[in-house]
Amino acid sequence: MSKLDIRIEPAAHAAPPTLPSPLGFGRHFTARMFTQQYLAGRGWHDALIGPYRPLVLDPAAQVFHCGQMIFEGTKAYLRPDGNLNLFRVEKNAERFNRSAARLAMPEVDANEHVHAITELVRLEHGWVPKEEGAALYIRPVMVAVENTLEVRASRSFLHYIILSPVAPYFAGGFKPVSVFVSDGYVRTVRGGTGEAKTPGNYAGSLAGTEEAIAAGYQQVLWLDAVERRYIDEVGAMNIAFVYEGKHIRTPMLSGAILRGVTRDSLLKLAPDLGFSVQEDRIDIHEVMRDIEAGKITEAFGMGTGAVIAPVGRFCFQGKNYAFGSSEAGPVARRMFNRLTDIQYGRVPDPYGWTRLIEVAAAKTNPSPARV
Numbered sequence: 511m512s513k514l515d516i517r518i519e520p521a522a523h524a525a526p527p528t529l530p531s532p533l534g535f536g537r538h539f540t541a542r543m544f545t546q547q548y549l550a551g552r553g554w555h556d557a558l559i560g561p562y563r564p565l566v567l568d569p570a571a572q573v574f575h576c577g578q579m580i581f582e583g584t585k586a587y588l589r590p591d592g593n594l595n596l597f598r599v600e601k602n603a604e605r606f607n608r609s610a611a612r613l614a615m616p617e618v619d620a621n622e623h624v625h626a627i628t629e630l631v632r633l634e635h636g637w638v639p640k641e642e643g644a645a646l647y648i649r650p651v652m653v654a655v656e657n658t659l660e661v662r663a664s665r666s667f668l669h670y671i672i673l674s675p676v677a678p679y680f681a682g683g684f685k686p687v688s689v690f691v692s693d694g695y696v697r698t699v700r701g702g703t704g705e706a707k708t709p710g711n712y713a714g715s716l717a718g719t720e721e722a723i724a725a726g727y728q729q730v731l732w733l734d735a736v737e738r739r740y741i742d743e744v745g746a747m748n749i750a751f752v753y754e755g756k757h758i759r760t761p762m763l764s765g766a767i768l769r770g771v772t773r774d775s776l777l778k779l780a781p782d783l784g785f786s787v788q789e790d791r792i793d794i795h796e797v798m799r800d801i802e803a804g805k806i807t808e809a810f811g812m813g814t815g816a817v818i819a820p821v822g823r824f825c826f827q828g829k830n831y832a833f834g835s836s837e838a839g840p841v842a843r844r845m846f847n848r849l850t851d852i853q854y855g856r857v858p859d860p861y862g863w864t865r866l867i868e869v870a871a872a873k874t875n876p877s878p879a880r881v
């Protein structure tokens with residue numbers, strides 16, 4: 511296993527003693543970034559952690575014309591002992607490479623990619639917000655940078671990683687979101703790029719989302735592109751429905767659905783909390799009927815940003831289907847608490863999901879192994 515040799519340049523400025531307020535989501539970035547270049551025939555080279563800076567790209571760069579580009583999203587969490595946890599970051603590295611393959615881009619070395627994240631986070635740990643529920647968001651990106659207007663895979667790429675201190679998603683506690691079921695627009699299609707984290711999927715979702723927002727809703731529920739009948743995802747999150755407060759049902763991975771790390775983690779820990787889980791095709795008509803009949807007691811989105819985003823009501827074909835309470839349901843709460851307790855290192859991690867980055871001062875956490 512090759513260990514990546516990263517050149518490290520000093521940051522242009524240090525972490526401020528107090529972070530900007532309000533932090534929001536993805537609006538502030540740390541002082542340094544990781545970059546690495548790729549050239550066909552030469553492979554990845556010039557790994558660097560240097561000052562955060564604008565990219566200088568030729569206007570003919572392939573990404574601006576073909577959109578050959580992928581990204582990832584994960585977080586570093588502050589533990590009670592002052593050290594940091596990464597959460598299942600190998601899963602994100604695997605998915606980055608699956609997205610790369612789908613977009614005809616070169617893979618990265620997964621170990622080197624995780625090493626680059628770890629080193630960058632270690633150097634920038636002063637930017638990790640201390641507020642409960644806040645985190646340091648990690649955004650790896652790969653873009654095609656060959657200058658050509660030809661429609662074909664690029665021969666050169668840039669891989670970079672930036673970090674953003676982010677506020678808790680639900681600052682004032684869980685607030686259920688309202689969801690508009692789109693049967694006009696679709697997000698992606700089986701055989702398309704729905705399983706890849708690639709910006710085109712999001713660009714294509716914006717018009718439908720803007721229309722839903724203008725109509726007074728916050729998110730869009732996406733149906734399958736072929737029959738416009740089976741549920742895919744909500745916004746940029748996976749979705750789950752809770753039956754009778756104990757059975758969790760989520761769309762199976764169809765090829766058009768992003769393989770969420772949060773989804774996978776919640777499905778794995780649900781049985782340990784006494785919930786049963788089921789992955790299958792979920793018919794929108796059946797779901798609306800089951801909400802009306804009171805059989806479905808909760809619905810929630812699952813993703814790294816919010817972890818869990820409870821749904822308060824759906825609008826489908828002009829009719830509203832609401833859950834009785836304006837609060838998050840008990841299943842969403844228990845799952846949220848369990849997963850975030852593990853991510854933040856507040857409880858032991860029986861699943862081996864967390865990876866420790868030691869940054870706490872030796873005074874508060876004496877460790878003879880550290881120099």
Ligand SMILES: *Cc1c(COP(=O)(O)O)cnc(C)c1O
Pocket residue numbers: 583707743745746747748768769770771772773812813814815
């Ligand atoms: C990133 C993403 C998710 C959630 O994935 P996590 O790994 O849980 O953050 C779900 N759906 C879409 C479309 C996404 O882009």
